[in-house]
Amino acid sequence: MFEWFIDSASTIAPQVNFVMNLVNFITGLAFLLTNATLVYFIIKYRRRKEGEITSRIDQNHTIEVIWTVIPSIILAILYIIGLKDFRELRAAGQKYKEILVSAKQWSWNFTYTTDSDLIGSSKKLQTDNILYLEENERVKLIMKSKDVIHSFYVPEFRVKEDVVGNIYTYVTFIPLISDRQKNMSEQERKIWYQITEDQKEIIPQVEDQCEKLKQKYGINLPNGSCASYRIYCAEYCGKDHSYMLGSAVVLKKEQFLAVMNKLKEEQGQITISAEYGRQLYETKGCKSCHSIDGTKVVGPTWKGVWGTKRKLIDGRIVTIDENYITTAILEPTKEVAEGYPNIMPPQDLNEEQIQSIIEFIKSLK
Ligand code: HEC
Numbered sequence: 001m002f003e004w005f006i007d008s009a010s011t012i013a014p015q016v017n018f019v020m021n022l023v024n025f026i027t028g029l030a031f032l033l034t035n036a037t038l039v040y041f042i043i044k045y046r047r048r049k050e051g052e053i054t055s056r057i058d059q060n061h062t063i064e065v066i067w068t069v070i071p072s073i074i075l076a077i078l079y080i081i082g083l084k085d086f087r088e089l090r091a092a093g094q095k096y097k098e099i100l101v102s103a104k105q106w107s108w109n110f111t112y113t114t115d116s117d118l119i120g121s122s123k124k125l126q127t128d129n130i131l132y133l134e135e136n137e138r139v140k141l142i143m144k145s146k147d148v149i150h151s152f153y154v155p156e157f158r159v160k161e162d163v164v165g166n167i168y169t170y171v172t173f174i175p176l177i178s179d180r181q182k183n184m185s186e187q188e189r190k191i192w193y194q195i196t197e198d199q200k201e202i203i204p205q206v207e208d209q210c211e212k213l214k215q216k217y218g219i220n221l222p223n224g225s226c227a228s229y230r231i232y233c234a235e236y237c238g239k240d241h242s243y244m245l246g247s248a249v250v251l252k253k254e255q256f257l258a259v260m261n262k263l264k265e266e267q268g269q270i271t272i273s274a275e276y277g278r279q280l281y282e283t284k285g286c287k288s289c290h291s292i293d294g295t296k297v298v299g300p301t302w303k304g305v306w307g308t309k310r311k312l313i314d315g316r317i318v319t320i321d322e323n324y325i326t327t328a329i330l331e332p333t334k335e336v337a338e339g340y341p342n343i344m345p346p347q348d349l350n351e352e353q354i355q356s357i358i359e360f361i362k363s364l365k
Pocket residue numbers: 105106280281284285286287288289290298299300301305310320324325328329332333335336337340341342343344345347349357
């Protein structure tokens with residue numbers, strides 16, 4: 001019943017659907033029975049004449065035993081089913097690939113430890129907001145937040161797990177390409193993934209990522225070899241919480257390896273440039289708090305600030321240069337600009353990335 005509304009794209013999905021339908025059925029039935037009885041009693045025991053007195057009934061042991069025992073049995077059954085499925089989402093001891101998930105206001109970052117080793121990449125491959133998964137391979141997401149509590153949620157996988165600051169949380173599942181996605185025609189696909197021009201500007205990561213792979217890397221994706229599902233943050237985590245979206249792209253083995261190799265190529269030859277800085281600005285979440293057109297968002301705009309003076313909350317006046325920007329990125333609480341909230345989370349950008357951001361800010365005259 002559940003699949004009418006939403007695809008099932010993991011091996012655990014049918015089990016989750018089953019419990020969901022079972023719970024809906026039981027509660028639906030209970031609702032009908034109690035309300036039918038209620039209506040029946042209202043009619044049967046209505047007051048028939050002035051001054052009629054109701055007979056007094058204190059207790060009925062038979063009924064009490066029935067309504068305690070039956071729900072207890074039902075709950076015990078649900079508990080056993082739930083425990084079984086929960087254990088599968090944990091799947092301790094099974095073979096799996098590891099992907100580190102790092103969440104922050106308002107973006108997701110993925111590090112492919114197992115896959116980087118597999119394709120012999122000396123750097124661990126990383127992606128922002130887009131998670132590439134291989135079909136039919138169990139994956140274990142090891143998740144941590146850099147700031148507040150987030151929640152990793154992909155409805156089609158039936159997977160939802162909180163991402164917290166002080167501890168690692170994890171979840172394991174086997175992603176699949178759902179039947180609906182396999183059988184979609186070009187045209188249906190276009191409609192399915194359609195988003196508005198405004199959305200394209202703010203949340204390009206939810207466009208059809210299979211189409212993007214074809215365009216960007218020229219990867220051959222025959223029908224049914226790729227599906228992209230939306231990743232949501234299911235924990236209210238601040239102002240732009242609703243934009244904390246991503247895509248989980250499930251690929252067949254061959255296509256998956258092709259993508260990993262492209263990433264390896266791309267990430268192996270990154271050089272410092274304003275263009276790369278712009279990409280980071282868009283994918284690393286800076287965009288939600290900093291504008292590049294002069295408007296004040298949460299933090300200061302980056303337009304035309306290079307080389308100008310900035311007043312800090314401790315009264316000092318500093319020049320916006322390489323040192324100031326580097327400190328602002330790595331240790332944001334150390335030098336806080338006056339007139340702005342001290343809320344910027346530390347960003348773990350590497351040297352190349354910080355340099356590129358600096359080049360980018362310089363370029364915004
Ligand atoms: C949650 C909102 C938020 C995000 C996300 C964010 N910043 Fe900030 N940032 C701020 C605020 C607020 C300030 C001003 C207060 C301060 O100096 O800490 C600031 C200040 C800065 C400054 C100093 C600018 C100036 O003119 O004084 C730099 C540089 C900067 N951020 C870089 C970045 C980069 C790079 C990223 C992305 C990798 C980023 N920020 C992401 C909120 C954010």
